[in-house]
Amino acid sequence: MSNKKTVWHRGNEYLYAFQFGRLYTNTGVFINSEKKTAFMVDAPFGSYEFLKESLLRGVAVEALLITHGHWDHIGDAHLFKKDGAKVYAHGGDRMVIEDPSLCISYLGSDMGVAPCALDCVIGDDGRFQIAGMEVHIRSVPGHSPGSVIFYMERAGIAFVGDTLFRDGIGRSDLPEGNGKLLIAGIGEKILSLPDDTTIIPGHGPFTTVAHESRNNAYLR
Ligand SMILES: [Zn+2]
């Protein structure tokens, strides 16, 4: 499964989205084709082998940005790290990424996820430069305590993990979920982005800020 889409392109810079794993997790890959540098957004099972043998051949992945610590977003994180990618995630999900056995209590399994130590524990809001692209972080807890979105203003794209879906929102019934916080965070941190921002959710079809502001029944 890969279902590659080019979601943005300017000069030597490309932003692609793929789907990997049993839950068809949307995965972002930013590449500077001249400098041969890249970063990833999420690393589901199957993403490493596929990308290393195709798009990322000869390319240095500088960073892996994790939207949140659920197994379907981090299965191959340790493989990218072993290759030298710096792993970024919010402190609220740090424990479960570094010790997936913590999921056994509620999932009944660690889902086969290997532990992956973080290199950069990100805070609630901020921005950083990776591979020449500025990435804004905004925290939107409620699906998980450490859920964040990654917004690339220059590309007009936001990867929002499992906070918001096209015409839906993330589940908040998991341990440490919080529906009120989730809805408040979506309003404050996502719907405040420009109307024409493309939203790439953790699963399913892409959407826009304008579409969700007008049509999403969960956000009224
Ligand atoms: Zn999730």
Ligand SMILES: [Zn+2]
């Ligand atoms: Zn997910």
